[in-house]
Amino acid sequence: MLTLYYAPGSCARAPLIALAEANADYGIEKLDMAQNAQRQAAYLAVNPKGRVPALVTPHGVLTENVAILAYIAQTHPAARLAPLDDPFAFAQMQAFHSYLSSTVHVAHAHGRRAYRWSDDAAAQATMQQKVAQNMLESFQLIESSMLKGPWVMGDAYTVADAYLYTLSGWLEGDGVPLSKLPAIQDHHQRVGARPAVQRALAQEAAGTVQL
């Protein structure tokens, strides 16, 4: 049994989709971000970082999408959600995940969470103004040099597609029309049409606040 701590619309959507794709035995725990639940003691006892996602496993708690997505794929090999027998392809997938977490998600976070990196309100406003440019440039690089097609890793659908789908879902809100990125837009639509993704989105929306 696995338990995923998440907040709606956050990057935790990626492991939620992965769990659904894997037909894993899992439950979900929704955090009330509006009440800052991720910074309260009850959740910090689960994840001292005060962020989502966190995945509670029989062996302990895992954080960071890069780790959680690979773990779900490795522990559910029948679902074939990662190139588990090819160290180079596996590393390529991990590199893709790492780019999303350390560059794309960070670019996005300078919108609503600019306070992490500056205490000055005027400075935060200038950071918010650059979000659309940075997101567009990042996804243009994904289109031109990472997305092999039809899926991220080529012919096989992997957890990387769930992660890309989650973050490309932020583009419109960040001021980047999806129509500027035709391959990303096409990918987003194809991932969104998958039955497991539909189930995960319904589950995310139906979750009741636990913390």
Next chain:
Amino acid sequence: MLTLYYAPGSCARAPLIALAEANADYGIEKLDMAQNAQRQAAYLAVNPKGRVPALVTPHGVLTENVAILAYIAQTHPAARLAPLDDPFAFAQMQAFHSYLSSTVHVAHAHGRRAYRWSDDAAAQATMQQKVAQNMLESFQLIESSMLKGPWVMGDAYTVADAYLYTLSGWLEGDGVPLSKLPAIQDHHQRVGARPAVQRALAQEAAGTVQL
């Protein structure tokens, strides 16, 4: 044969140490960052991201430390540089790497590379002022909830130690005295004393510019 593209003092020190620890068959290519070599066409053909490190393998190029470090460990199993047979422990190591790349390295980058997230010079100055605080808080969290001791993953030295050593080497320059972080300081000294680390640092310093 592997080839590591690096710049002295950058986070590419981590995979360079990992290659030395693994007794891998590898060479190095030094980039002249002062000449902005990482943004020139010759290097962009290797790594379109324009960043270091990049590892050229017989199968293609890998980027991102999270991916490169795991790849070196997986392809050199005799060196025992990662918990390769335990998916949970492997995921914990990957989560640690991901925290270093997406939170700690990003906090550090707001010092000299604040221009990535704001075009305004005054705003960039306020971001630089917050670097010491963010670096201290990140490493305090590493001390309190991640570093198992004596090594990152516990009794076994892994590639995670090379990565932590590399980034803890930035603390003094970021305005955080290592003496404020006794467990990190002790770890830094023990990693630095390893023969393979000494070899890697000598190689890093002796490298001649190729690009």
